[in-house]
Amino acid sequence: MQSVLFWSSYFLVILSQFSFLYAAPADSQCPNSNLDITGGRYILSKLYNDGSILRYICPEGFYPHPVKKRECDRGQWFPKVSTRPPVCKKVTCPNPNVLENGVVQPFNKVYSVNDTTTYRCHSDYTFRGSPTRVCQANGKWSGGTPICSRNTDHCPDPGTPPGASRQGHIFNIDDKVTYTCDKGLKLIGSKVRVCQDGGYWSGKEPECYADFTYDTPGEVAEAFSSSLKTTVTLHEESGQAGKKIRLDQGGRLDIYIALDASDSIDEKDFNKAKEVIKKLITKISYYEVSPNYEIIIFATDVTKIVSITDYKRGNATKLVDILTLLDRYKYDDKGQKTGTNIRKAYEAILASISFEKENKAAFNKTQHVIIMFTDGIANMGGNPKPVVEEIKQTIYRGDQKKWEEYLDMYAFGVGSDVEKEKIDEWVTKRENGEKFFFVLPDMNKVGETLDEMIDESTSVSLCGLYKDYYDLEIKSSMRLTYPWLIQIKITHDNGQSNCIGSLVTPRFILTAAHCFRFDDSPERILLSAPNAKDTRSLEVERFEPHPEYNTRKKEAVGISEYYEYDVALIQLKKSVKVSPDLRTICIPCTMETNGALQLSANDATCEKHKEVLLNSDLVKANFITLNSEKSKKTPKQNVQIRQGQQRDECIQQAEKILNINKETAKDMITENFLCTGGPSKNYIDDVTCKGDSGGPTFVEKNRLIQLGIISWGLNDTCLTGGEPAETRDFHTNLFSPKVQDFLKKYLGNETIDTPLHFL
Ligand SMILES: *[C@@H]1O[C@H](CO)[C@@H](O)[C@H](O)[C@H]1NC(C)=O
Ligand SMILES: *[C@@H]1O[C@H](CO)[C@@H](O)[C@H](O)[C@H]1NC(C)=O
Ligand SMILES: *[C@@H]1O[C@H](CO)[C@@H](O)[C@H](O)[C@H]1NC(C)=O
Ligand SMILES: *[C@@H]1O[C@H](CO)[C@@H](O)[C@H](O)[C@H]1NC(C)=O
Ligand SMILES: *[C@@H]1O[C@H](CO)[C@@H](O)[C@H](O)[C@H]1NC(C)=O
Numbered sequence: 001m002q003s004v005l006f007w008s009s010y011f012l013v014i015l016s017q018f019s020f021l022y023a024a025p026a027d028s029q030c031p032n033s034n035l036d037i038t039g040g041r042y043i044l045s046k047l048y049n050d051g052s053i054l055r056y057i058c059p060e061g062f063y064p065h066p067v068k069k070r071e072c073d074r075g076q077w078f079p080k081v082s083t084r085p086p087v088c089k090k091v092t093c094p095n096p097n098v099l100e101n102g103v104v105q106p107f108n109k110v111y112s113v114n115d116t117t118t119y120r121c122h123s124d125y126t127f128r129g130s131p132t133r134v135c136q137a138n139g140k141w142s143g144g145t146p147i148c149s150r151n152t153d154h155c156p157d158p159g160t161p162p163g164a165s166r167q168g169h170i171f172n173i174d175d176k177v178t179y180t181c182d183k184g185l186k187l188i189g190s191k192v193r194v195c196q197d198g199g200y201w202s203g204k205e206p207e208c209y210a211d212f213t214y215d216t217p218g219e220v221a222e223a224f225s226s227s228l229k230t231t232v233t234l235h236e237e238s239g240q241a242g243k244k245i246r247l248d249q250g251g252r253l254d255i256y257i258a259l260d261a262s263d264s265i266d267e268k269d270f271n272k273a274k275e276v277i278k279k280l281i282t283k284i285s286y287y288e289v290s291p292n293y294e295i296i297i298f299a300t301d302v303t304k305i306v307s308i309t310d311y312k313r314g315n316a317t318k319l320v321d322i323l324t325l326l327d328r329y330k331y332d333d334k335g336q337k338t339g340t341n342i343r344k345a346y347e348a349i350l351a352s353i354s355f356e357k358e359n360k361a362a363f364n365k366t367q368h369v370i371i372m373f374t375d376g377i378a379n380m381g382g383n384p385k386p387v388v389e390e391i392k393q394t395i396y397r398g399d400q401k402k403w404e405e406y407l408d409m410y411a412f413g414v415g416s417d418v419e420k421e422k423i424d425e426w427v428t429k430r431e432n433g434e435k436f437f438f439v440l441p442d443m444n445k446v447g448e449t450l451d452e453m454i455d456e457s458t459s460v461s462l463c464g465l466y467k468d469y470y471d472l473e474i475k476s477s478m479r480l481t482y483p484w485l486i487q488i489k490i491t492h493d494n495g496q497s498n499c500i501g502s503l504v505t506p507r508f509i510l511t512a513a514h515c516f517r518f519d520d521s522p523e524r525i526l527l528s529a530p531n532a533k534d535t536r537s538l539e540v541e542r543f544e545p546h547p548e549y550n551t552r553k554k555e556a557v558g559i560s561e562y563y564e565y566d567v568a569l570i571q572l573k574k575s576v577k578v579s580p581d582l583r584t585i586c587i588p589c590t591m592e593t594n595g596a597l598q599l600s601a602n603d604a605t606c607e608k609h610k611e612v613l614l615n616s617d618l619v620k621a622n623f624i625t626l627n628s629e630k631s632k633k634t635p636k637q638n639v640q641i642r643q644g645q646q647r648d649e650c651i652q653q654a655e656k657i658l659n660i661n662k663e664t665a666k667d668m669i670t671e672n673f674l675c676t677g678g679p680s681k682n683y684i685d686d687v688t689c690k691g692d693s694g695g696p697t698f699v700e701k702n703r704l705i706q707l708g709i710i711s712w713g714l715n716d717t718c719l720t721g722g723e724p725a726e727t728r729d730f731h732t733n734l735f736s737p738k739v740q741d742f743l744k745k746y747l748g749n750e751t752i753d754t755p756l757h758f759l
Contacts, residue, residue: 028049028050028072028074028075029048029049029050029072029075030048030049030050030052030072030075030076030077031048031077032048035054035077037056037058037064037085037086037087037088038085038086038087038088039058039059039062039087039088040056040057040058040059040062040064040086040088041056041057042054042055042056042057043055043057046072048072049072050072050073050074050075051071051072051073052071052072053069053070053071053072054069054070054071054072054077055068055069055416056068056069056086056088058088058089059088060137061090061091061113061114061137062088062089062090062091063088063089063091063211063212064086064087064088064089065086065087065088065089066081066084066086067079067081067086068211068416069416069417090112090113091112091113091135091137091138091139091212092110092111092112092113092135092139092210093111093112093113093115093135093136093139093140093141093162094139094141094161094162094163094164094181094182094185094208094210095111095162095163095182096111096117096119096133096141096162098160098161098162098163098164098165099119099146099147099148099160100148100160101121101122101125101148101149102119102120102121102122102125102127102146102148103119103120103121103122104117104118104119105117105118105120111135112135113135113136113137114134114135115134115135116132116133116134116135117132117133117134117135117141118131118132119131119132119133119146121148122148124150125148125149125150126148126149126150126151127146127147127148128146128147128149128156128159129143129144129145129146129147129159130142130143130144130145130146131146133146136216138213138214138215138216139209139210139212139213139214140207140213140215141162145159145160145161145162145205146159147159153170153171153172153175153195154171154172154173154195154199155171155172155173155175155195155196155199155200155201156171156199157171158171158177158193158201158205159205160179161179161205161206161207161208162208163181163182163185163208164179164180164181164182164187164206164208165179165180165182166178166179167179171195172195173195173196173197174194174195175194175195176192176193176194176195177192177193177201178191178192179191179192179193179206181206181208182208184210184211185208185209185210186208186209186210186211186420186421187206187207187208187209187421187424188206188207188208188209188420188421188424188437188439189203189204189205189206189207189424189429190202190203190204190205190206190429191206193205203429203430204429204430204434204435209420209439211416212416213439214439214440214441214445215438215439215440217440217445217446217448217449217452218452220438220440220449221449221450221452222452223434223435223438224410224435224438224449226434227408227410227434227435227436228284228369252291252292252362252365252366252367253291253292253366253367253369254291254292254293254294254308254353254356254366254367254368254369255281255284255291255292255293255294255369255370255371256293256294256295256296256308256349256352256368256369256370256371257277257280257281257293257294257295257296257371257373258295258296258297258298258345258346258348258349258370258371258372258373258374259273259274259277259295259296259297259298259373260273260298260299260340260342260345260372260373260374260375260414261273261297261298261299261331262298262299262300262339262340262375267331269442269443270331271331272443272444272446272447273373273443273446274326274327274329275447276373276443276446276447276450277295277326277373278323278326279447279450279451280371280450281293281322281323282323283450291369292308292311292312293306293308293311293322294306294307294308294311294349294352295322295325295326296345296348296349297329298340298341298342298344298345298348299339299340299341300339300340300341300380301341301344302341302344302345302347302348303329303333304348305322305325305326305329306322306325307352308352308356309352309355309356339379339380339381340374340375340377340378340379340380341378341380341381342372342374342378342381342384343378343381343382343383343384343387344381345372345384346372346384346387346388346391346426347387349370349391350387350390350391350394353368353391353394353395354394357394364396364406366406367406367407367408368395368406368407368408369407369408369409369410370391370407370408370409370410371410371411371412372409372410372411372412372423372426373411373412373414373446374411374412374413374414374418374423375413375414375415375417375418376413376414376415376417376418376419376420376422376423377417377418377419378419378422383422384426385422385425385426388409388425388426391407391409392407395407404428404430407428408428408436409426409427409428409436410427410428410436410437410438411423411424411426411427411436411437411438412438412440412446413437413438413439413440414440414441414442414443414446415441415442416441418439420437420439423437424437462583462592462595462596462703463504463583463584463585463586463587463592463593463596463703464584464585464586464593464596464702464703464704464705465483465583465703481531481636482531482624482635482636483503483529483531483532483579483581483582483583484502484503484504484582484583484584484585484696484704485500485502485529485530485531485624485695486500486501486502486503486509486511486527486528486529486538487500487501487527487528487529487530487626488500488501488509488511488515488525488526488527488570488694489525489526490515490516490520490524490525490526491524491526492517492519492520492524493517493519497515497516497693498626498690498691499511499512499515499691499693499694499695500624500626500691500692500693500694500695500696500710501527501570501694501695502585502695502696502706503529503576503582503583503584503585504584504585504587504706504743504747504756505575505584505747505754505755505756506575506576506577506578506584506753506754507571507572507574507575507576507752507753507754508569508570508571508572508746508747509527509538509569509570509572510567510568510569510587510696510706510709510743511567511568511569511570511693511694511695511709512566512567512568512693512694512709512710512711512732513545513546513549513565513566513567513568514549514551514563514566514693514711514712515568515693515694516543516545516568520543522540522541522542522543523540525540525543525570527539527540527570527572529576529581529582530626531581531582532579532581532582533579533581534579534582538572538576539572539573539574540570540571540572540573541571541572541573542570542571543568543569543570543571544568544569544571544746545567545568546565546566546567546568546738546739546742547742548564548565548738549563549564549565549566549567549568550562551563554667554668557664557667558660558664559664559667559668561712562668563673563711563712563730563732564670564672564673565672565732565736565738565739565742566709566711566712566732567709567732567739567742567743568694569742569743569746569747571746571752575753575754585696585698585704585705585706586703586704586705586706587705587706587734587743587747587756588606588609588610588613588705588706588707588734588735589606589609589734589735589740589758589759590756590757590758590759591604591756591757591758591759592756592757593609593705594609594759596701596702596703596705597609597612597613597701597702597705599612604759605759606735606740606759609735609759610735612701613699613701613705613707614641614643614707614735616643617642617643617644617645617646618640618641618642618643618646618680619640619641619643619699620638620640620699621638621639621640621641621676621697621698621699621707621708622636622637622638622639622697622698622699622700623637623639623686623688623692623695623696623697623698623710624636624637624692624695624696625637625686625688625689625691625692625695626691626692627689627691627692627718629718630686630689630718637686637688638685638686639676639677639685639686639697639729640676640680640685641674641675641676641697641699641707641708641731642674642675642676642677642678646675646680647675649678650669650675650677650678650728651665651666651669651675652665653678653714653726653727653728654668654669654714654728657714657715657726657727657728658714669730671733671736672732672733672736672738672739673711673730673731673732673733674697674707674708674730674731674732674733675728675729675730675731676697676728676729676731677713677714677724677727677728677729678725678726678727678728679725684724684725685724685729686724687713687717687724687727687729688710688713688729689716689717689718689719690716690718690719692710693710693711694709694710695709695710696708696709696710697709697710697731706734707731707733707734707735708731708732708733708734709731709732709734710729710731711730711731711732712729712730713727713728713729713730714726714727714728714729715727740758743756743758744758
């Protein structure tokens with residue numbers, strides 16, 4: 001799917017079917033001399049062999065001229081450049097001297113990277129937009145379009161973006177303005193805008209893109225995530241005009257992702273593109289919705305990796321399933337098919353949407369999102385535009401308002417060959433200026449975009465997010481893996497305690513009650529977040545142990561130390577600012593965790609959480625140790641929460657080691673404790689040591705969810721050198737009704753900022 005002309009790519013496809021008949025001519029190599037570009041370099045797709053593509057690469061802020069690529073065809077490079085050797089030219093920005101009723105300084109004929117311009121209105125006119133703009137390396141001006149207007153009409157003066165000219169100077173209801181871009185520039189956005197009743201313009205402000213103009217990952221991340229967020233968040237977002245809640249409870253979200261795998265996207269790019277899809281759906285999984293997915297990979301033909309109908313039938317409803325299916329699909333699976341049939345990809349999506357429409361009563365409550373990744377040259381199958389129109393009509397025949405509300409069509413144009421104007425015709429254009437079409441130079445930049453979006457999601461207060469997910473290259477740092485980890489040092493009248501806590505809301509830290517003594521005062525509790533960049537200490541307002549925590553409660557029955565309800569909360573003087581390296585862990589039986597588990601409103605019960613999270617006799621869980629010896633390898637320790645017979649065995653071990661009878665053991669280890677430790681098959685649980693107290697025992701289920709608090713163990717093997725397989729550890733059970741009551745009283749207190757919503 002090179003930029004070969006329409007007919008020639010067709011010819012290539014035909015040829016490839018018969019290519020086994022011919023041996024490649026031995027002399028088809030192209031020369032390796034006279035290929036250099038002044039100020040840049042080049043890369044080759046197949047060395048000097050026939051069909052190889054040579055691509056010129058310039059440093060940031062420069063672009064190759066007069067050609068950006070050449071192709072080796074029967075021993076010669078085309079196009080020929082003997083009269084105009086290629087050079088890297090400085091990127092220029094579109095002409096800003098289109099401001100009406102104002103002055104642009106300085107006046108240049110051409111504006112290049114780093115040139116600064118300032119804008120001023122004539123008297124009697126009011127200024128809007130950016131008074132200073134700098135020409136950026138991606139060929140766009142910083143800031144927003146400057147406008148000088150009198151604001152006397154129904155709609156505000158829509159201005160004229162740089163590089164454009166505008167017809168239409170009256171801005172009352174139903175008046176039109178029409179835009180064109182200067183020669184050589186492509187118009188992205190709305191060519192025609194109409195002044196609406198509500199005092200705003202239809203469509204999206206146009207932008208004039210040169211061949212070398214790109215969006216920056218930062219720009220795309222901001223625009224794409226704010227747009228997507230409206231779709232994937234259940235909560236109402238206040239303010240912003242034109243934004244609406246498109247997904248109410250009970251509504252459904254169908255997401256179609258189509259990925260171009262034609263030849264110009266080589267194997268490396270293809271694998272990157274798969275990573276991009278993985279990142280995207282992982283990111284969406286952070287939100288409270290559980291979308292249905294269809295994932296399509298296309299070249300000459302279309303392959304459905306996941307179909308929305310299967311998805312709804314329950315074949316592959318888990319994130320991991322999709323990721324596995326994606327991993328399994330290899331570059332070569334698409335065969336020797338070199339064409340790019342974008343139309344066919346949209347046809348496949350249309351077929352799925354039509355099928356859903358016939359079969360689903362809830363169709364009219366379904367939000368549809370289409371995300372297309374392509375390098376943008378449709379060289380076979382014809383123009384996709386009519387199919388895109390048919391998709392709109394299928395969503396809601398004849399009612400533009402409805403399809404605009406229920407359909408979001410995004411496109412990412414990737415690479416230097418993107419046909420911007422064409423792709424722009426396939427995306428949604430909404431009056432609120434939301435952007436649906438993005439132009440990026442390569443798949444790396446798309447990846448960067450999504451990374452930035454992942455950071456951006458920190459503004460959403462979601463619990464249990466961490467970055468150690470799947471194989472997304474961020475593994476190295478513990479910092480982002482345990483962002484809720486809090487180190488607690490308490491100075492008592494005699495001695496000191498070291499404990500661990502977990503941030504459960506921006507204002508509260510959950511830990512063990514036994515870390516404290518009655519004479520402790522808030523000033524003597526020293527907190528730090530070892531993984532946060534901002535290491536300022538967190539100031540304690542107060543601490544609250546569970547009211548029923550009393551180590552001497554069962555002295556009368558021969559239990560000298562008793563640790564039931566070993567739970568305490570520390571309230572901070574000020575809420576922490578949530579960031580990627582400092583954020584909360586989820587706790588069960590809250591609406592927040594219901595979202596994390598991707599459970600529906602019907603399943604929002606504590607019992608359901610227990611069923612999902614404690615779903616076997618051996619539940620894989622983790623805790624964190626800060627013990628310097630043990631944490632050398634990794635601070636993350638592996639245990640299994642033991643239930644049923646496995647739990648009975650725990651209690652028997654307690655009888656043995658503590659030399660107590662069955663009754664006493666049962667009295668000591670009530671249902672309010674979780675048990676870990678001991679062998680199972682060929683694996684021995686890690687064990688807790690002094691200093692691990694108060695830390696969370698957590699499971700990984702989409703996000704990190706805390707189920708217990710480390711309380712006590714049969715033997716501190718770090719101290720005694722005892723056998724790890726022999727000891728057992730006990731954790732305060734967060735599902736315990738009385739623990740829940742305690743947590744709810746403080747963490748659910750609506751008058752303290754960011755309370756949790758308990759079920
Ligand atoms: C623009 O300015 C930056 C910062 O001063 C500089 O690093 C860069 O090289 C400049 N770009 C061009 C194309 O001159
Ligand atoms: C889903 O299940 C159906 C019926 O069992 C099967 O035909 C189809 O291939 C499955 N799809 C996937 C993606 O596993
Ligand atoms: C959806 O369709 C049902 C049945 O056809 C109809 O009763 C309902 O009003 C529709 N809802 C919307 C929001 O159009
Ligand atoms: C812990 O294990 C060590 C070594 O086996 C042993 O000497 C000690 O008595 C044990 N402690 C308890 C409380 O059982
Ligand atoms: C909730 O917080 C407010 C403000 O700190 C406090 O006055 C009130 O006592 C709290 N309620 C409970 C049940 O702790």
